[in-house]
Amino acid sequence: MRVLAFLDGTLADPDQAHLRVDDLSVLRGDGVFETILVTDGRPRELGPHLDRLARSAAMLDLPEPDRAAWERVVQLVIDNWSGGSEIALKLVYTRGVEGDPNATPTAFALGMEIDEKVKRARAEGIAAVTLERGIGTDLMERAPWLLLGAKSLSYAVNMAAVREAARRGASDVIFTATDGSVLEGPTSAVILVRGRTLYTPPPTIGILPGTTQGDVFRAAERAGWQTVVESFPASELTSADAVFLASSVRKVTRVHTLDGQPLADSTELHAELAKVYDSQYD
Amino acid sequence: MRVLAFLDGTLADPDQAHLRVDDLSVLRGDGVFETILVTDGRPRELGPHLDRLARSAAMLDLPEPDRAAWERVVQLVIDNWSGGSEIALKLVYTRGVEGDPNATPTAFALGMEIDEKVKRARAEGIAAVTLERGIGTDLMERAPWLLLGAKSLSYAVNMAAVREAARRGASDVIFTATDGSVLEGPTSAVILVRGRTLYTPPPTIGILPGTTQGDVFRAAERAGWQTVVESFPASELTSADAVFLASSVRKVTRVHTLDGQPLADSTELHAELAKVYDSQYD
Numbered sequence: 001m002r003v004l005a006f007l008d009g010t011l012a013d014p015d016q017a018h019l020r021v022d023d024l025s026v027l028r029g030d031g032v033f034e035t036i037l038v039t040d041g042r043p044r045e046l047g048p049h050l051d052r053l054a055r056s057a058a059m060l061d062l063p064e065p066d067r068a069a070w071e072r073v074v075q076l077v078i079d080n081w082s083g084g085s086e087i088a089l090k091l092v093y094t095r096g097v098e099g100d101p102n103a104t105p106t107a108f109a110l111g112m113e114i115d116e117k118v119k120r121a122r123a124e125g126i127a128a129v130t131l132e133r134g135i136g137t138d139l140m141e142r143a144p145w146l147l148l149g150a151k152s153l154s155y156a157v158n159m160a161a162v163r164e165a166a167r168r169g170a171s172d173v174i175f176t177a178t179d180g181s182v183l184e185g186p187t188s189a190v191i192l193v194r195g196r197t198l199y200t201p202p203p204t205i206g207i208l209p210g211t212t213q214g215d216v217f218r219a220a221e222r223a224g225w226q227t228v229v230e231s232f233p234a235s236e237l238t239s240a241d242a243v244f245l246a247s248s249v250r251k252v253t254r255v256h257t258l259d260g261q262p263l264a265d266s267t268e269l270h271a272e273l274a275k276v277y278d279s280q281y282d
Numbered sequence: 283m284r285v286l287a288f289l290d291g292t293l294a295d296p297d298q299a300h301l302r303v304d305d306l307s308v309l310r311g312d313g314v315f316e317t318i319l320v321t322d323g324r325p326r327e328l329g330p331h332l333d334r335l336a337r338s339a340a341m342l343d344l345p346e347p348d349r350a351a352w353e354r355v356v357q358l359v360i361d362n363w364s365g366g367s368e369i370a371l372k373l374v375y376t377r378g379v380e381g382d383p384n385a386t387p388t389a390f391a392l393g394m395e396i397d398e399k400v401k402r403a404r405a406e407g408i409a410a411v412t413l414e415r416g417i418g419t420d421l422m423e424r425a426p427w428l429l430l431g432a433k434s435l436s437y438a439v440n441m442a443a444v445r446e447a448a449r450r451g452a453s454d455v456i457f458t459a460t461d462g463s464v465l466e467g468p469t470s471a472v473i474l475v476r477g478r479t480l481y482t483p484p485p486t487i488g489i490l491p492g493t494t495q496g497d498v499f500r501a502a503e504r505a506g507w508q509t510v511v512e513s514f515p516a517s518e519l520t521s522a523d524a525v526f527l528a529s530s531v532r533k534v535t536r537v538h539t540l541d542g543q544p545l546a547d548s549t550e551l552h553a554e555l556a557k558v559y560d561s562q563y564d
Binding site: 002004014015016017018019020021022023025026027028029030031033059060061090092094099108110112115131132133134135136139142143144145146147150152153154155156157158159160161163164178 | 284286296297298299301302304305306307308309310311313315372374381392394414415416418424426428429435436437438439440442446460
């Protein structure tokens with residue numbers, strides 16, 4: 001099932017048309033979004049997601065999102081959900097209608113079921129490939145118009161990368177920078193594990209600050225793990241004790257195969273970290 | 283006025299909603315487009331635009347566009363147009379509804395009036411700024427998942443660059459590659475003039491093949507100009523006899539100021555080339 005609510009508090013039928021063809025999300029991929037996991041009626045990391053929505057909106061010069069209204073519309077979708085115990089809840093905030101000088105953002109929340117494919121990935125892990133992202137790690141600060149670190153709706157490249165992974169027999173991607181540094185996945189953050197230490201690259205190299213990654217790190221620290229936010233080269237992935245992709249909907253997903261080569265068996269590390277993460281929401 | 287027609291030949295009211303919120307154009311900027319100039323009922327460079335739509339669609343693994351249907355829908359919009367003598371006609375072709383295994387592309391043509399701002403730019407020229415695009419010129423062939431050279435709907439960066447130009451007191455952008463080469467504008471191709479020779483960078487460095495640029499070059503060759511397709515550094519822009527931005531809707535627009543510095547007065551060169559270009563359509 002799908003539940004749709006607009007930011008003004010209107011519930012609507014997701015199977016009907018609600019957007020004009022000249023909404024700038026359609027014509028230009030011009031807007032920002034978040035995807036939040038709701039489990040048993042509780043949205044995970046809602047605060048960090050709304051923080052990041054506001055940050056992305058600022059990077060795109062969109063009006064500041066009305067935080068209280070977003071909190072209400074999230075609850076509205078949850079209150080009207082009658083599907084499974086989990087919801088993938090998308091918040092979408094676009095620049096509105098093209099050419100309208102009084103255009104206001106189009107804003108809605110859409111609750112969706114979790115794909116079977118996602119559930120399988122959580123349980124079984126995935127194969128991933130490394131793909132060049134074609135950018136340097138020093139660009140973000142110097143060239144803010146490239147929107148590195150903004151979660152914009154312009155995800156055609158992210159989706160093309162996932163299709164390239166499929167052509168290579170994998171289901172996900174780890175992007176690398178021109179200097180070989182690990183960046184992020186098309187829809188996830190990368191976490192590398194060595195011993196009892198978790199590593200992830202810093203947002204300053206031109207990637208999204210990961211909400212789930214952040215939450216995993218905080219939970220892991222409380223459970224006695226070390227965490228380090230620093231750049232590392234892709235070559236470290238193959239010698240790590242574990243490589244995980246963190247995203248709201250997939251939570252912490254284990255990468256068992258990289259570029260066709262099996263990685264170290266991280267089944268136990270994964271089970272432990274997944275438990276540390278999920279136990280916050282029990 | 284706006285005239286909207288879907289690819290199946292249905293005319294529709296552009297002021298009404300026609301798209302679901304979960305169309306992948308909305309959620310992922312996942313689709314391709316073209317913008318065609320129609321003057322006095324004749325679409326300019328329709329063939330090259332439909333060629334490029336097909337090429338972009340192939341790069342995004344979308345089904346091959348039905349060329350005859352697109353030709354019909356272009357004519358349908360033109361036949362139902364009662365606005366000014368020019369139409370900016372957008373063709374949009376998206377991946378369809380998210381999560382629907384039987385999803386078919388959403389496809390429509392939208393005719394719009396030409397902005398006053400565009401008309402002013404054609405007549406008076408514009409100020410532009412150079413901005414880094416953050417990519418190398420050798421990426422396109424090596425990393426096709428980056429969709430360099432595909433006209434995808436994911437234009438948030440292009441729009442952000444134009445806003446950055448506005449912050450710098452200009453109205454358009456010339457993107458440069460990491461090696462300082464000139465790439466393209468966010469919605470245009472760059473043409474540089476020295477004497478009686480026109481220069482533009484080759485698509486192989488990761489830019490769109492320009493339909494208007496191509497048409498200008500063919501017309502100019504017939505009128506005795508030389509044309510060269512090769513890379514050149516941004517430093518050449520300031521010493522050129524003229525710098526033009528070519529796009530369907532703005533046609534050949536003169537850049538009179540670059541990064542705050544006046545360029546050589548190209549008023550006469552512009553008038554001559556604009557005439558060569560337009561006279562094909564008289």
